[in-house]
Amino acid sequence: xxxxxxMGLLAILVAFAFVAAACGDDDDSGSSSAASETSxxxSxxxSxxxxxxTESGSDEVDLTASxxxxxxxxxxxxxxxxxxxxxxxxxxxxDFGIFxxxxxxxxxxxxxxxxxxQSDICAPIVEANGGTMDIIDSNFDPTVxxxxxxxxxxxxxxxxxxxxxxxxxxxxxxxxxxxxxTPFVSTYNFDEPGSIDIKEHDWGHALLFQFIGYEMGGExxxxxxxxxxxxxxxxxxxxxxxVLNYSFPNIEIVEFVGDGTIEGFRAATEAGLQAHxxxxxxxxxxDVPAAGVLQAIEDSGRDDILTTSYTGDEETGFAWMxxxxxxxxxxxxxxxxxxxxxxxxxxxxxxxPLPEHTLVxxxxxxxxxxxxxxxxxxxxxxxxxxxxxxxxxDY
Amino acid sequence: xxxxxxxxxFGCMRFDRFFTTANxxxxxxxxxxxxxxxxxxxxxxxxGDFDLSIAGAVGLGGIVAVEFLDPESIPTVERALEPGNxxxxxxxxxxxxxGAVIGLFNGLVVTVxxxxxxxxxxxTGAILVGVHRWMRDRDLPTNNRFKNVANSKWPxxxxxxxxxxxxxxxxxxxxLGFLVSRTVAGRRLDAIGGNETAARLSGIRVSRYRIMGFVxxxxxxxxxxxxxxxRTGVASAGSGNSFLLEAFTACFLGAVTFRNGEFNxxxxxxxxxxxxxxxxxIALMGWPNYWPSIVTGGFLxxxxxxxxxxxxxxxx
Numbered sequence: 001x002x003x004x005x006x007m008g009l010l011a012i013l014v015a016f017a018f019v020a021a022a023c024g025d026d027d028d029s030g031s032s033s034a035a036s037e038t039s040x041x042x043s044x045x046x047s048x049x050x051x052x053x054t055e056s057g058s059d060e061v062d063l064t065a066s067x068x069x070x071x072x073x074x075x076x077x078x079x080x081x082x083x084x085x086x087x088x089x090x091x092x093x094x095d096f097g098i099f100x101x102x103x104x105x106x107x108x109x110x111x112x113x114x115x116x117x118q119s120d121i122c123a124p125i126v127e128a129n130g131g132t133m134d135i136i137d138s139n140f141d142p143t144v145x146x147x148x149x150x151x152x153x154x155x156x157x158x159x160x161x162x163x164x165x166x167x168x169x170x171x172x173x174x175x176x177x178x179x180x181x182t183p184f185v186s187t188y189n190f191d192e193p194g195s196i197d198i199k200e201h202d203w204g205h206a207l208l209f210q211f212i213g214y215e216m217g218g219e220x221x222x223x224x225x226x227x228x229x230x231x232x233x234x235x236x237x238x239x240x241x242x243v244l245n246y247s248f249p250n251i252e253i254v255e256f257v258g259d260g261t262i263e264g265f266r267a268a269t270e271a272g273l274q275a276h277x278x279x280x281x282x283x284x285x286x287d288v289p290a291a292g293v294l295q296a297i298e299d300s301g302r303d304d305i306l307t308t309s310y311t312g313d314e315e316t317g318f319a320w321m322x323x324x325x326x327x328x329x330x331x332x333x334x335x336x337x338x339x340x341x342x343x344x345x346x347x348x349x350x351x352x353p354l355p356e357h358t359l360v361x362x363x364x365x366x367x368x369x370x371x372x373x374x375x376x377x378x379x380x381x382x383x384x385x386x387x388x389x390x391x392x393x394d395y
Numbered sequence: 396x397x398x399x400x401x402x403x404x405f406g407c408m409r410f411d412r413f414f415t416t417a418n419x420x421x422x423x424x425x426x427x428x429x430x431x432x433x434x435x436x437x438x439x440x441x442x443g444d445f446d447l448s449i450a451g452a453v454g455l456g457g458i459v460a461v462e463f464l465d466p467e468s469i470p471t472v473e474r475a476l477e478p479g480n481x482x483x484x485x486x487x488x489x490x491x492x493x494g495a496v497i498g499l500f501n502g503l504v505v506t507v508x509x510x511x512x513x514x515x516x517x518x519t520g521a522i523l524v525g526v527h528r529w530m531r532d533r534d535l536p537t538n539n540r541f542k543n544v545a546n547s548k549w550p551x552x553x554x555x556x557x558x559x560x561x562x563x564x565x566x567x568x569x570x571l572g573f574l575v576s577r578t579v580a581g582r583r584l585d586a587i588g589g590n591e592t593a594a595r596l597s598g599i600r601v602s603r604y605r606i607m608g609f610v611x612x613x614x615x616x617x618x619x620x621x622x623x624x625x626r627t628g629v630a631s632a633g634s635g636n637s638f639l640l641e642a643f644t645a646c647f648l649g650a651v652t653f654r655n656g657e658f659n660x661x662x663x664x665x666x667x668x669x670x671x672x673x674x675x676x677i678a679l680m681g682w683p684n685y686w687p688s689i690v691t692g693g694f695l696x697x698x699x700x701x702x703x704x705x706x707x708x709x710x711x
Contacts, residue, residue, distance in 0.1 A: 111528065228684070271675050274412055274417060275679045291627065291628065295626075
């Protein structure tokens with residue numbers, strides 16, 4: 001009797017499982033979004049789903065771009081309410097409604113694309129959800145950086161976002177924010193403890209300098225058009241020297257140092273090319289030096305110089321790639337970083353614990369690769385982001 | 396003498412690179428914008444005033460010019476001024492007009508409210524930086540036709556192929572030089588700079604000439620800003636900052652060159668040339684990048700002290 005009951009119960013369960021599975025398949029194949037069904041433990045659900053799919057031999061689940069469920073940063077711009085874990089950059093469910101009535105103080109380094117693209121993604125989200133985002137540009141001035149942070153904390157802002165100002169300079173503000181329990185999110189602040197830090201993974205530079213080395217045939221003279229003294233930029237220089245000195249020791253490196261303006265870099269490159277006419281390749285720290293370098297090369301009439309750069313702006317660096325003026329570049333994922341920072345601000349305000357460091361991969365654009373079109377929002381949602389509690393210097 | 400010595404020094408050290416057409420093409424073309432700005436500043440310095448707002452005027456001139464290049468910004472006027480080249484002409488005129496307004500503001504505050512020129516122009520400069528950011532939250536690209544205004548080479552057949560921006564500088568400096576040395580207004584500017592009280596007592600309308608100095612100075616800066624935007628392809632806030640120290644250095648260097656410590660246009664051009672030769676020489680020598688700043692600052696101190704010393708010697 002018991003056996004029969006058990007067998008009957010099992011039969012009912014199996015039948016129920018088949019029906020459930022069939023319904024699940026229908027839901028997956030349908031066009032309706034599953035976003036609303038996600039919960040805070042969505043990651044565990046996702047892992048169990050993928051394992052069951054793997055067991056059943058299904059090839060529907062893949063981790064390529066086509067299987068990416070994340071919204072593009074432009075889609076996320078102005079998003080209202082709850083964003084599901086599958087759609088978010090952070091892989092967490094984010095309630096942007098937490099921004100209602102909140103004020104976010106932003107200390108931004110400059111009105112340059114690297115920084116404005118980030119804030120342009122997030123500001124509409126904050127405002128659409130009833131919050132306020134106030135931005136002060138420090139213009140590389142350490143005093144202004146600290147004063148802006150103190151002003152935001154002094155007036156009781158709910159969270160601080162530091163965009164590309166050096167973390168070491170912001171140290172007193174980070175400490176003050178921690179003491180007050182105010183979330184301090186930072187992009188490119190470079191591993192200052194006590195902040196929720198997001199930065200790009202600079203592996204793209206190693207690849208770019210390998211490319212330069214091979215294109216130069218392992219010998220000749222390479223110029224670096226650089227602005228020393230700024231951590232984000234110095235790291236790029238450091239990677240260049242490391243890769244080239246190790247892999248291509250016969251390449252001589254010279255520096256064309258500019259003052260941060262196009263005109264300054266143009267003058268520096270013109271003078272540099274007079275001093276080193278045997279330069280056959282130039283790397284530029286970012287779009288501004290690249291603009292000056294390209295003008296100087298055009299003026300000199302030289303067409304034998306390999307030009308490379310570092311960019312995140314579809315109207316400058318990517319445009320030069322499309323026009324063939326720039327041979328290769330490292331593409332930042334600024335819009336993705338902006339969206340991610342916005343999610344972290346909302347999550348931090350909601351009391352969700354966050355990783356100390358998050359790395360967003362860059363993409364190295366080499367000849368023959370697709371370059372983002374104007375108005376596309378640049379490059380984003382590449383390989384998964386990487387979270388760590390270790391200082392990036394530690395590994 | 397110092398300029399000649401410098402040219403000989405760098406020429407001897409890097410003969411193969413320094414005395415090339417390409418290098419002097421670079422040096423002279425790089426003199427252009429600084430020459431225009433310094434030329435205007437010379438007029439203010441002649442009457443004994445100061446203008447620290449030139450960097451702001453350079454930036455605003457560029458932004459305004461590029462803003463007015465956009466046909467949508469000026470729908471009626473743009474149509475009236477077809478073909479498109481007139482838009483460029485109009486954009487530069489607007490930049491000059493903005494410069495005139497800045498100069499007029501400086502001049503009126505200094506002469507009517509009797510506020511020190513140093514303080515006034517420092518304040519105006521800060522205001523202009525704010526205006527830049529208000530007008531533009533990011534760099535504003537120009538169009539290719541506007542870029543040609545500064546970057547076209549004329550005459551193209553000439554082996555030196557000077558850029559148009561260089562001809563602009565030559566034109567402006569010739570005009571200013573003529574104004575200062577060959578006109579009544581120029582002599583009155585000199586008189587005011589020499590002894591303001593005496594000038595006033597002799598019937599010169601001092602305020603009017605001081606205002607004129609500020610207006611011309613700001614117009615030169617704003618016009619140079621428009622050319623800078625054309626040259627670089629974008630107008631950006633703060634683009635004029637690097638010109639401030641260099642312009643003052645060039646003027647003070649020029650003051651010790653020709654006229655016994657008095658500011659003058661040929662001297663200013665010599666100062667500009669001196670700075671650009673220095674920059675080029677340092678680059679050719681492969682000296683570290685901090686040397687141009689050290690040299691510029693050092694020569695500013697040297698030239699100001701020499702200027703004062705020479706004036707005292709001649710007064711004695």
